[in-house]
Amino acid sequence: MLSIIQKAFGTMFYNMFQLIIIALFMLVHPLLTAASSLPLTTADPPIAKSGCQDICGNVSIPYPFGIGEDCYHSLPYAVTCNTSLLSPKPVLSKFNYEVVEISLENTYTHTIVVNTPLQRTCSVQDVNITSIDLRGTPYWFFGDSNALIVGGCGSSTLLLDRSNKILGGCTTACDKGHTITNNCTGRGCCSIDVPSSLDFYRLNVFNFGKGDNNCTNIMLINKTSIVNKVVDPSLSEFAVIPTVLQWASGNIAVPSDDRNRYCYPAEGPLEDFNCYCKYGYYGNPYLPYGCQVPRECKGCKRGCSKDGNLYHCIGIDRDPNTQRIIWFIIGGSIIGLMLCTGNMSCIYLCIKRRKHMKLKEKFFHQNGGFLLKQRLSLNQGNNDSTKIFTTQELREATNNYSKNNILGRGGFGTVYKGNLPNNQVVAIKKSVVSDQSQVEQFINEVVILTQINHRNVVKLLGCCLETEVPLLVYEYVSNGTLFDHIHNDGPRWLSWEHCLRISTEVANAIAYLHSSASMPIIHRDIKSSNILLDENFTAKIADFGVSKLVPIDQDQVTTLVQGTFGYLDPEYFLTSHLSEKSDVYSFGVVLVELLTKRKPISWETGLEDRNLAMQFISSIKSNQPFDILEPQLMKEASQEELITIGNLVDQCLSVKGEDRPSMKDIAKELEGLMKKLKHPGSNQCDKGNNGLVSVHKHSCVQSSQDQNTSRQINFEKELILEMSSPR
Structure with a gap:
């Protein structure tokens, strides 16, 4: 009860509650004692005959x-x-x-404890020792309370009854420096169980010890006594041992x-x-x-109990008037206690509510709430639908942030699946905040997402700043990440059409961030695990935690290098100069992932083949481009499509950012491929193609079946020529 109160009201009110209980107890206890307990006395009923010393x-x-x-x-x-x-x-x-x-x-038992003499033998011959002879008397040895102890260094003892029947035995031996303890198991001390109802016994002792002190001590001793003292060989032969006897009335x-x-x-x-x-x-x-x-118990209706020489009634059953007074006192005390507890509860709840409000204000300030308000006020037209959620709403939506609701973890937090009261499924990002710079990073993500309105970018629904760690609420994208579908054998294989469409959607989304948003946004962490797919395999870019806003009058900024190895722009890594072309390089790596179904960094291969981007470029330079491409995609894609994509990747992965195309040009090129894929009867050698790649006439594919054999050979030659030609 008290522990529940302590948890509910806190330590301060728990201590106050204890003081009230103690005060009420001090008030009520004397009255209860006076009314319910009988007068105390030391006068017991007589135990000896009249006129005899007791x-x-x-x-x-x-x-x-x-x-x-x-x-x-x-x-x-x-x-x-x-x-x-x-x-x-x-x-x-x-x-x-x-x-x-x-x-x-x-x-059940009447007992008498008497001091019996120690029995000792120092003879090396067999010795017979007899016990007290209780035969014919109302006494016998109490087996449950006594232990027959044999102490010494080197002796063998047998316990026999009056008919010389062996009842038990034990042997002792000593090690040098051995200390006798209460546990007599044979090393300097052993014990024999004494049967019940035994009124006489005989001991046969053979002492085979050597040295000056080869005596054996034998005693029937009360088990509550200290064994290691009474079995000491130096014990006086005049020592007495407490022994328990049972007796009956005869x-x-x-x-x-x-x-x-x-x-x-x-x-x-x-x-x-x-x-x-x-x-x-x-x-x-x-x-x-x-x-x-006893006289003191005659008024007791529920019986009388004895504590030492003191008697008292069991329960409260004395004078009816006294009972009424007692119940009045108890009732008044309970009512008073309830009133005190109620007042304490009100005070506590008020203090707790005020403390909670201050804590929420502290977290709001700590999580950059004022900074967020300031930045959102500059973009009032773009954040009308942004909602501020309460901690209670999100706790209920995630089942108190259950482990079963975790969708994934990243460097900047954990993402949970949640269900809002309107049955809307959302993704809730619980950010990890350890310093002020990360707070700004979190606010940066909120500001960026409130400015974005694109079908291929994950939509921000709202946020919560009332907790120690800030929370973001996104739309829920149900079909996992592109990384899962490429590398973890997702629900369905991504066909060439899916790959091309996903690439086009991602390119359009990045191009929108670079040019169409109110202020250019560099994502800085484009990778397959940050590209989500819905049930229709529509791509959506997510995770803007490390994104950077770029002033309109600048084409690059200098910043701390952040991103994911394998996708990271080498020029940005070496110079810390971040530009839109950094996202282009990362997008090129994603394209290589789609074409090869391999991970950007592989720790299972040699050093030369560890980086996928470098491996792809190396395969082109060594005229072996098809050794790295996914065979299934080669079966589904046309020559022109693979040549176009291959050249596109080659340009995206250029070491110098200035040699890379813009995301807008990449999106146009991919859209052109999508149109041709949807209209296969169109002239694939259209000279009006204004894209990044000009397809040579001899790369066109004849539709007749008699050229199927030479198709692959011409395709390889064409791809090598296109990718090896100087840009």
Whole structure:
């Protein structure tokens, strides 16, 4: 209960709640105690016969035991109180053993603890040692409470009963420097279990130890005693050992008033019995009227319990007026506690709401909210549909950002799939922000996306700045990335028509970013994993986290190099000069991926073939262009199409940016190829082609089937001639 309150209200209010509880307890407890508990007393019902001494030293002597004539039942129960010592000691007269404790409160067993002498033998011959002879007495050894311990270095001991039947045995041995512990397992000390109801035993001891100290100590000891002291070979031969005996009432006549007591046969070797008082009664069951309800318990309706020598009622069942007062106090306390808790809750909720508002303001400022407002205000016409989402909306949409909703991870955050209340499926980007520069990067992405309105660019639906990490909400593109379809065997193979159309759509989108947006935008991270495909295989460019706005009066900017190796413009990498031609180079690598179905960087190949762009250029220079192209695309594409695409890639991958075409020219060239693909009957050798590549007359394809054999040879020659000719 308290832990729940602590979690709900916080540490400060949890401490206040504890103080209120303690104060109420201090107020109510004395009243409850006075009303429900009986007067405390140390006066027990009598345990000894009338006029007899019932205690010696600090040991109680209950009947049938007794001190003096007519105070005990018979001689086995006679006790002498030795007052000649500094402290009086009770002695069991029949055996002359000091009594440590006598108990008759246990329901099933009556016990007496006596100090018995240590038994020692130092002989190298077989020695017979006998125990206390309890035969014919109301006593027997309590097997469950005693342990027969043999201590020494080199001895073998057998336990036998009165008929010489072996009951058990053990052997001891010592290592040099061995220390005896409570665990007697044979190294300097061993133990033998004592059977129940045993009133006599004999020990056969053979001592085979060597050296000056080859004595063996034997004792029947209470298991609660410290073994490693009593088995010490240097222990005095006059030492005494606490031993537990069970006893029964023998031939004691049970008083006739047996309504308040039970008697049952004892476990011992004789046909004796034990008696005990019924529940709620206390005293000595062997005395007439010995089991009584204490005066202090007579008003108890639910029974009385004893704690030491103190009695108290169980429950609250005293005077009805007192009960009403108690319930009034309890009810008032509960109402007061509820009022205090309610007030605390209101105060806490107000403070929590205010704290939450301040925290959201802090995150809004920390995540560049004011900077975003400032930049969005400059583009008010372009961000009308941008929505500011709350943290609660996005938490519910992503099922509390469940791992099952993760679509992917990148260098600048994690993308989750979400379902908005209107059943719209969205992609939610949880950015990773560690410093101020990355905050600006995040704001940069928001500003860029609010300015873009193109069917082949992922649409930004809104953002959330109320959390520690900023969140962007995009339209959801369901068919994965282009990278997945090329390299991970996607749902369907990308045919030549798909490849050409996707390339055209991506080229148009990049051309739009470079020239059609309000301010030119350089994406800086064009790659197949940042190109998403919808269910119709329509391409959409995503991830503008590292994009750069370029002033209209500039064609390049100097900036920190960012991007992905394999797609990164080498000129930009070496000079840090970023221009639109950097995106052209990255787009060229994507085209090579489509043509070859290979990854931009391969760590499984040699150093020379590790970079796909360099591998493609090398294949052209070595007149082996078809060794790298995907065979399936070569079957589907025409000669002119592959020659055009091959030349286009070759130009895009030029080391110098000035030798690369613009994305606008690339888009026009690809659109021309798409038109010819849709209208296969058109003249493929149209001289009016104003694109980047002029196709030679001898590259045209005859439609007759008798030229199929020579088609591939002419195609290879033409492609080599076109790509190896100087630009």
